[in-house]
Amino acid sequence: MSGMMTGGAWLAASLAASGQTHVFFVDAVLRRTLLALSEAGVAPVLAHTEKAAVYMADGHARVAGRPGIVAAQSVGAANLAAGLQDAYLARTPIVALTGRKVPAHQHRNAYQELDHAPLFAPVTRYRADVAEAADLPRALRQAFAAATATPPRPVHLDLFGLQAEVVEAGAVPGPPADLSAFRTPLHRPEPDPAAVAAAARALLAAPRVAIVAGDGASLSGCGAELLAVAEALAAPIATSLGARGIVPTRHRLHIGVAGAYAAPPANRILQEADLILMVGADTGDMLTNYWRTPAAGSRIVQIDADPLEFDRSYPAIVAVQADPRAGLRALAAELGKPVREMAYLQAAQAHVAAWRAAIAPRLASTASPIDPARLAAEITAALPADGILVADTGYSGIWTGTLVEIEPTQAYLRAAGSLGWSFPAALGAKCAAPHRKVVCWSGDGALYYHLAELETARRRGIAVTLVVNNNSGFGQGWPNLVRQAGNRPDAAAELLRFGPTDFTQVARSFGLDGIRVERPEDIAPALRRAMAADHTMVVDVATDIEARAPAPWAPEGR
The missing domain is CATH 3.40.50.970 (Thiamin diphosphate (ThDP)-binding fold, Pyr/PP domains)
Incomplete structure (x- = not known):
C-alpha cells in the first residue's frame, strides 16, 4: 500500500498490520479509525468507563505480549489516566490514545478541558502530542518502542481534535507501519561475565541460599532457568504475587509467595537464609512485607534487566544487569554442579509440608x-x-x-x-x-x-x-x-x-x-x-x- 492515506486509515491499517486483534475505547474518539479497524478484522470493544477500557487493554496485553490499545476523547482523558496506574505498576505495555482540543481552543475554559500532561506523567513512560497526521508514523513507532522497553510501561499519544478528528482527517504518506516486532520482552541483554562469576562465588560461599523471583522474572519467562539455578544451589524459591506460576507451585523447591500476601512459611524461610538471590524482584513493601523479610542488612545478589532496581531497598553485594533468563542461564553454567549442604532446604520443605497439612482441612x-x-x-x-x-x-x-x-x-x-x-x-x-x-x-x-x-x-x-x-x-x-x-x-x-x-x-x-x-x-x-x-x-x-x-x-x- 503506497501513496497518501488519511490519518484514520493509516492508523487502522498499521494496528491491523501489527497484529492487534482488539482496541478498547469509550466513545467519542477515533470514529473513522474504529470503523476502518472493524473492516480490517480488528475488533473495537466499547466499554462503559475509561478505567474499564484500560483494564481490558491491560489484561489483553499481559496475555498477548504486545501493547494493549485504549482510546478516549479529550473529556475522558482524566478517567483514562487514572486507569493506567495499575498497568504502570504491573509493568504492562499499553498505548493510550486520547483526543486533545486544538491549541486555539485551549486555555479558554473549553468544556472539560484540562492539561493532559500532568495527568499522564506519573503513569506513563513516554507521552507526546500529535498535532497532525504526518506525525503519526514517527509517534506511533516511538510509542510502541517505549511501551515494550524494559520494564514495559504505558505510553500516551495526545491526538489533536476533541475526538482526534484533526489527526484522523489529515494526510499520511503510506504505507502503514508493521509494528508486530514490538513484543515483551523486547530486549534480552546478556550479562557481564565478570559479574556472573562474582555472583556465583558469593552464592557458593553461602550455605543457605534462597531465591525470590519477581514480576521481572515472570516477564522474562525464565522458569526453567530459575529451577536450574535453584537445583544447583539447593535453594528454595519464593515468588512475588505477579510471578506465581513461573515454576509449578507444587514443586519441591517452591515455598510460595513472599511478602505481605504470603502464606506463613515463605517469609520465615527467607529470614533464615544467609544470602538471597533476587531475580527481577522490585524489593517493594508488598514483596518484602514492608521491608521486614529480608531484614535490613541481609546479603543480596540481584539479577535484573532494569538497573534502577539495584540497591533500591537493600544494598546488593553483586548486581548482574541482564535479562533474567540470560542472566540465570549464564549463572547456571558458572555454578556447575556443586555439592551443597541440604539442611536448609530440607527445613524449608518441612515448613511448607507443615503449612499444607495445617490448611488442608479448610481446603x-x-x-x-x-x-x-x-x-x-x-x-x-x-x-x-x-x-x-x-x-x-x-x-x-x-x-x-x-x-x-x-x-x-x-x-x-x-x-x-x-x-x-x-x-x-x-x-x-x-x-x-x-x-x-x-x-x-x-x-x-x-x-x-x-x-x-x-x-x-x-x-x-x-x-x-x-x-x-x-x-x-x-x-x-x-x-x-x-x-x-x-x-x-x-x-x-x-x-x-x-x-x-x-x-x-x-x-x-x-x-x-x-x-x-x-x-x-x-x-x-x-x-x-x-x-x-x-x-x-x-x-x-x-x-x-x-x-x-x-x-x-x-x-x-x-
Whole structure:
C-alpha cells in the first residue's frame, strides 16, 4: 500500500498490520479509525468507563505480549489516566490514545478541558502530542518502542481534535507501519561475565541460599532457568504475587509467595537464609512485607534487566544487569554442579509440608457460609491445563496467591492494586486468548466497580467465568474494624458491609446467566457448567466474611 492515506486509515491499517486483534475505547474518539479497524478484522470493544477500557487493554496485553490499545476523547482523558496506574505498576505495555482540543481552543475554559500532561506523567513512560497526521508514523513507532522497553510501561499519544478528528482527517504518506516486532520482552541483554562469576562465588560461599523471583522474572519467562539455578544451589524459591506460576507451585523447591500476601512459611524461610538471590524482584513493601523479610542488612545478589532496581531497598553485594533468563542461564553454567549442604532446604520443605497439612482441612471445608479456602481448592481442580486465572487485589490476591495451585502452562494475572480491576481485565485476557478458559476471582466489593461490563461481555460475546467471593462486605478489613469499633459488629457494618446482593439476578438483567452457590459441594458442578458455556456466566458463591485468609509471618517486634 503506497501513496497518501488519511490519518484514520493509516492508523487502522498499521494496528491491523501489527497484529492487534482488539482496541478498547469509550466513545467519542477515533470514529473513522474504529470503523476502518472493524473492516480490517480488528475488533473495537466499547466499554462503559475509561478505567474499564484500560483494564481490558491491560489484561489483553499481559496475555498477548504486545501493547494493549485504549482510546478516549479529550473529556475522558482524566478517567483514562487514572486507569493506567495499575498497568504502570504491573509493568504492562499499553498505548493510550486520547483526543486533545486544538491549541486555539485551549486555555479558554473549553468544556472539560484540562492539561493532559500532568495527568499522564506519573503513569506513563513516554507521552507526546500529535498535532497532525504526518506525525503519526514517527509517534506511533516511538510509542510502541517505549511501551515494550524494559520494564514495559504505558505510553500516551495526545491526538489533536476533541475526538482526534484533526489527526484522523489529515494526510499520511503510506504505507502503514508493521509494528508486530514490538513484543515483551523486547530486549534480552546478556550479562557481564565478570559479574556472573562474582555472583556465583558469593552464592557458593553461602550455605543457605534462597531465591525470590519477581514480576521481572515472570516477564522474562525464565522458569526453567530459575529451577536450574535453584537445583544447583539447593535453594528454595519464593515468588512475588505477579510471578506465581513461573515454576509449578507444587514443586519441591517452591515455598510460595513472599511478602505481605504470603502464606506463613515463605517469609520465615527467607529470614533464615544467609544470602538471597533476587531475580527481577522490585524489593517493594508488598514483596518484602514492608521491608521486614529480608531484614535490613541481609546479603543480596540481584539479577535484573532494569538497573534502577539495584540497591533500591537493600544494598546488593553483586548486581548482574541482564535479562533474567540470560542472566540465570549464564549463572547456571558458572555454578556447575556443586555439592551443597541440604539442611536448609530440607527445613524449608518441612515448613511448607507443615503449612499444607495445617490448611488442608479448610481446603475441604463443608462449612456454610462457604470458606473461601474451599473455593480456592475447587478452582485449582477446575482450571484447565492452559487456563487463565485473573484475580483482583486485596483478599482476592491473597486467597488465590496462597491457595490456588498454578502450573507454568497456565497463567495467573493479578491486580497491582486497583480494586475492581479483575473483571474488565479478564474480558481483555479472553479477547487475547479466545480458545483458553478464563476464570475471574472477584470479591463482591470489587465487582460493584464495573458491573456495567457484564453488558459488554454479552454484547461482544466474551465468555469468562466470573466467580464472586460474595460475603456482603469488604472482608479483608472487617475484623480490624470490628475491634476498632469496640467489638460492635453493627457499628462496623455501617462502614464495611453492603448487600446482600444476588449477582445471578444482576447477570440475568444484563442478558447473561448465573449460578448461586450456597453449599460447598455445589461449587465444582457450578464451575464445570460455567466454564463450558459460550458466554460469560456468574458463579455467585456465598462466603463467610469471618473467614481469614492466610497471614504472612513477620519477625517479632517488627
